Amino acid sequence: MSRRDIAVTGVGLLTSAGTDAVTSWRGVCSGESPAAVDPDLGDVPVPLSCRVPDFDAAALLGRAVWRTDRFVHLALAAAYQAVTDAGLDTTTWDGARVGVVVGVGTESKETSVTALRKYTEHQYATLSPLTVPRSTVNAAAAEICIALGARGPSMAVTTACASGATALGTARDLLLADRCDIVLAGGAEAPCHPLTSLSFSQMGALSTRVHDPQGASRPFERDRDGFVLAEGAGVLVLERASDARARRARPHAYFCGYGSSTDAHHYAAAHPAGAGFERAFTAALADAGLHETDIGHVNAHGTATPMNDQIEAATLHRLFNGHPPPVTSTKGVTGHTLGAAGAIEAVLATLTLRHQTIPPTANLDVLDPAIDLDVVAKEPRPHRMQAVISNSFGFGGHNAVLVLRQA
Template identity: 75%
Template sequence: MSAVAVTGLGLVTPAGADAAATWRTVCAGSATAAAVDPALGDVPVPLACRVPDFDARTLLGREVWRMDRFAHLALAAAHQAVADAGLDPATWDGARVGVVVGVGTESKDASFTAARKLHGRDYATVSPLTIPRTTTNAAAAEICMALGAGGPSMAVTTACSSGATALGVARDLLVAGRCDVALAGGVEAPCHPMTSLSFSRMGTLSTRLHDPAGASRPFDADRDGFVLAEGAGLLVLERAEDARARRVPVLAHLAGYGASTDAHHYAAPHPEGAGVVRAFQAALADAGLQTGDIGHVNAHGTGTPMNDRIEGATLRRLFRGSPPPVTSAKGVLGHTLGAAGAIEAALSVLTLRHRAIPPTANLDTLDPEIDLDVVTKAPREGAIEAVASNSFGFGGHNAVLILRRA
């Protein structure tokens, strides 16, 4: 398959409300988890990573009243990405613009508000917009309406690999000629008591309540789970020849995409990483590369004991015992679920641009069972030509993206 160009990116994350702020914070290794998030109430694990200083009404105008927070975050990131690409929705051919947004779960805010009114038999005050606001396609729909994007649009849901899957699907649409510009990525706003409680009951959240900033610690010997986080990452993709014709800077190339399903367990990864191996090898083949061409792996790296150990062992097998330098942004950002793959793809683009691998925050002692070269404490500079970005999700969904330096 032909590589497609990344010509713009937008980030709204706990590390900052734009790409530049996010990159600075991630490179500084400054964790963003808060001790008690008011939105989570009195659940057992009230830790979360929230986007700072995000005023949706100021950024997006009066229309924000009809949207839930995940749509706010996605729309803000979309505006950034389009501006970064030098595109003007007032003049583009909207019928040739596609939108693909990965979302892990439906929005909880409006649906739970309606549920409370239902149980109180307060039927007349249930909003008629409850369904449009909470369905997983709401973010994609709002982006299309705001930007006049009339090409193919959809929500992609593959749990925590949704954002990466969305980028792969958008790339396929471009290569197939279904659109000329694709705005793709992921979003999640999961900081709701039910989401926190559910993950807590599964035993996947860190319970490091005495040290919130140190709670998310991928690959560390003392890791005990992830921290719930919100965020959005959207990238503008175009065919390389179209980007050249527009004479705009190309930030990187999305050169390869591989996807697979473990078909093993609804939550636990395959113990030998068989599905990850298939997805990784498919992405390499799609990009026309070998493992030796990959200079860095942006790992899924959730900070859960099993997932990190299996990902580490799988990378050792894939690279025949010598994986390139690895990092996980989740030590800083927490786990943004369906948005994670897109945010991490954007960070991989910035790694290629700045020739620097951000550190993995809170990694004090590498788990002795994880034999990887994990970047920690400070960014590692160097010439990197290709990055692999891993994303895995409940249900056994795996997505691997290969990004190359422009």
Template identity: 50%
Template sequence: MNVSDGNGAGAGLGRDRAVGGPGTFGAIAITGIGLVTPAGTGTEETWTRVCEGRGTAAEDPALSGLPVSFSCRVRGFDTRQHVPGARPWWHDRFTQFALAAAHEAVADAQLDPAAWDGTRVAVILGSAAGGIETYDAQYRKLLETGPRAVSPLTLPAYLPNMAAGQLAIALRARGPVLHTATACASGATAVALAGLMLRTDTCDIAIAGGTDTMVTPMCATAFAKMGALSRRHGSPAAASRPFDAARDGFVLAEGAGVLVMERVADAAARRAPVHARLAGYGVSADAYHPVAPDPAGHGLQLAMDQALRIADATPADVDHINAHGTSTPLNDRTEAAALHRIFGPDPPTVTAPKGVLGHTMGAAGAIEAALTALTVKHQLVPPTANFHQTDPESSPLNLVTGAPRRQQIHLALSNSLGFGGHNAVLAFRPAA
């Protein structure tokens, strides 16, 4: 990973002698995208709903009686329909989502796992919690019925690395198979690591992304006890409102996002479709607090600076930013301050998909990387849902609201932040 000190000195992808130095991150093609989100199962359905700017949160019977009883669920998901050869009893829901998204992404990339050299295919998936639904259900059985009732499949379903492992089995991927755990930045960290592996010839194809299904009574209660969740019970669909003056917390969500990534030369050689190019990335730590971001946003700024340096770009080159934008008072204010400090009085456009999707936790960075790639591809910025009034205590942003905005985008950033002070920023350029 790329690490920099306060004077900008660094080591890793942007400075590595084997790669060549700043601006030589080079051409990594995004050839396939797969999405399972509260906006729909499939990339097209998700993109359409995000561009409509309509929130997906609704009352959730599974959370009934809890301090917060609404969420953003993936609705209408059928494992047998969306996952070839599915065995629902074997996989936790977070793995089912990852399998569905990955199969869509691989098909979108026009690749055939039966024909590729699996030793040169890597899988890197991020998750904040792994198969927590399985753990919760089996623990209840242990308490209520005793150990005889606990399934022998508990650990293969629950362990956080199992989505990546099961995906490798399904796709015959025998290269590096890794799990990233950087909380809500996990999916973006996976994409960054995939870029590094492609640039260092560790693999020829990388299947990278994130998946999480943390909409459980325990997770919802824990987040509510922290004061992190919106309490807007009267209008759940309007509860997630990034950067809005009346925001009061995020909405818990679930989903998965998977990208197929290749070197541009390899994609061109097989005449593959290319949605966008990963131009650079930056990762950093706040080193400030376990759950609160550094109020000055220095860690996020460091990650953005790194992503720009590796992309051989300056702040003036950035046309658009996909913000982390959780809809919590502190996060949004911190992110706005960092953006304002970097981009000044003439900022790029900003959008925050969590207004539509809620917070998909470890999947968020990958889902939003995919949406940013689509934004660059279509030259169209989706609106930030539920924004009504600027926060007078927040730095000003060029926020896209109401309707999608068509604009010329040469370079876009996607920001992800996570508990523990993790920051990950991805930079995307058009395919050509």
């Protein structure tokens, strides 16, 4: 075990597949998408979404629910789950040594659009004084700190759809620099709003399979045509491996490598040769002290957009010298949770290691002939693996690659 290894001692997860890690894992392994026509999206061209089912924020959070938006509710719920799973007592821990890093892709449209309407209609007196603090991207990290008494460094990171993974890398740096003993790290997003849907629709990024919602998210499939907008949150409790051993915690996995880069190519499109991804991949493996042959599985970014899937697949094929390990994209089930995706997929990659089972890529009937990968489909695949990687990419050319190792 490397002295740079970071133990994942707790996980919390809310996705459209379930309201905790157990039910989400079961749902992802089913390979069945819960995507549906969303009446709250109104008359936008693509009214599809993947919502977290049966989530009662008021029952969980009490009075705190009124001052916060839904992405914060999801983040708080995932944080509570992760701390409980880690066996930590927030009443006795040294809060000054506990950090919080949460990745969020966009500000909350839930509050800002309502505020803008009141402004344009000159309803100034009815504008909430909490408009700014409840909608800014740091609200999730701040509310977790308030709820759990975490008084160490806390921050929001935003690298578009790589935000959740970037948050984990940032948390790892805090632990290795000895600025914290525990860091709650992850991502949260609640983007299922008409404005967000319409914006992505205008870009041509969303699947238009409104007639077949459950079949709309089709990563790596020959007939893929875009992603399905989704909400969710994932939080991991991270500790130095030595500290986890000292308190006799049983890690789910070890977070042993992180690499990040920027394409510096285009505001939305990935570098066509995957150059930025390659730099992040190489850095992550070097950080972990591993070779590509040590990697037994890839949790791909796999958004189901035509160009991005092809670029990621071609780059993976090259980076693994023509012999990549089995690949999956869990977005076929969960949809695309934007800034939360990297954290959610890190939890799922951790569970993949723990169960030694790779979840299937939903809706993959015919693999795109231009994609030369072993993409797991139809059913979960038992597979022996000691280390896995999880890829995340975001608008602006952000790339983040995580390496996780079996505990």
